[in-house]
Amino acid sequence: MNKDTGESTLPEKNIASRSIEPPLEDMAGIALESANVGIWIMDPSTLKFLPSKRTKELFGFLPEEDMSFEDAMLKVADKYRRSVVQAIENAFNKKSSLYIEYPVIVVSDQKQRWLSVTGGFSSSTVSDSYFSGIIMDITEQKQSDLRRSKFIGMVSHELKTPLTALKAYVQMLNNWAKKQKDNFSIGALSKVDKQVRKMLNMINSLLNLSSAEAGKIHLNKNNFQLDLLIKEVVEETLFITSTHPIAISSCASVNVNADREKIEQVLVNLLSNAAKYSDKNAEIEIGCSLSDNHVEVNVKDQGLGVAPADIEKLFLPHYRVESKETEKIAGFGIGLYLCAEIINRHNGKIWVESEPGKGSNFKFTLPVS
Ligand code: ADP
Secondary structure, eight states: OOTTTOOOOOHHHHHHHOSSOOOHHHHHHHHHHHTTOEEEEEOTTTOOEEEOHHHHHHTTOOTTSOOOHHHHHHHBOHHHHHHHHHHHHHHHHHTOOEEEEEEEEEGGGTEEEEEEEEEEESOSSSTTOOEEEEEEEOHHHHHHHHHHHHHHHHHHHHHHHHHHHHHHHHHHHHHHHHHHTOHHHHHHHHHHHHHHHHHHHHHHHHHHHHHHHTTOOOOOOEEEEHHHHHHHHHHHHHHHOTTSOEEEEEEOOOEEEEOHHHHHHHHHHHHHHHHHTSOTTOOEEEEEEEOSSEEEEEEEOOSOOOOHHHHTTTTSTTOOOOSTTTTTSOOOSOHHHHHHHHHHHTTOOEEEEEOTTSOEEEEEEEEOO
16 A cells, blocks of 8 residues: 555556456466466477477476477386377377376486376367367375375285185085085075175285386286186176176187286176176177287176266276266276276277267277287
8 A cells, every 4th residue: 555645556456557468378378387287289280299398397308498299208108108199199089188197207307207188179170279288297196196005005915815715715615515405505605705706806906906006017928718718707797796697799719818817807897897887687798809910809888878078087097987877886996997007018908989878888909919
């Protein structure tokens, strides 16, 4: 307040009295940079890439240095580069929005820095459209996720040993009850067996989550027949979850070189999701088809389906669709993340074709030799 005139000297007053206001885009840019958020723009026709100063910093470049899209991709940790490029190409081809998380190796601080990237198109016509978005440093959040998942890994490991012993004893008792023709015990033990198997599946997921988040999924590859594994998993799923009929559509005999236990987990996750997210008794279909260099497996349900905005995030850790229908369905949001990690580690692809209310068709490929 000015003592003599009684007028306010606050800066807003001065700004308000300016005749020219800065454009909204500039102000948004300044606000984002001050919040340590990087901005980038890409011209889809020329592939010209324009990063802001903060974006360059996040990739380990100096603000005055040039940074092309290829330069940025070279900083992405080797294991993630392929899936990052794939996600960007996918967003480009489908003109859809983008959300990815990945680590970059920044030599100056000798550390992995985790980034999250969002992107979208400015208009639906190709000619005048720009692909742009923001980049954020999410290293701290990732480190705390890592500490949590290490703990989960340790606990699950401890839980697995007694549960495996329990499973073996239940099977022994079941054999004994069969010899004695004790129908009551046979029925009760079969129920215990189902629950123990469900728990073992959950524990295996938690164990794999902890190795996936540490970037250490270890593959124990062997040659096996995928069509036989599919049959086994369908039988096991029908035993544990008898609420939905499962039909095996065409599935030719096919040999793959892969980690049998982990592919089994992918199939178990996809089939149990198909049952979880569709009405009781609605049929689930599983099939596989062979092409030149890969086999494609698909798990189709007639359930809730997934909205386009959720599709791209479905395979991220802990992502769950929030809706009236899903709020009563229990889950941790890690099943699909694990499926994606396992399939990517096998150099395969995983995706979903779905529409809300019209069911989902989850598909994955595996290379065949
Ligand atoms: P969870 O089922 O434990 O929540 P997932 O990672 O397996 O975790 O799935 C992530 C989310 O994807 C689920 O919360 C659900 O909203 C959605 N989803 C997965 N499978 C299906 C499906 N077959 N149909 C509809 N939505 C699905």
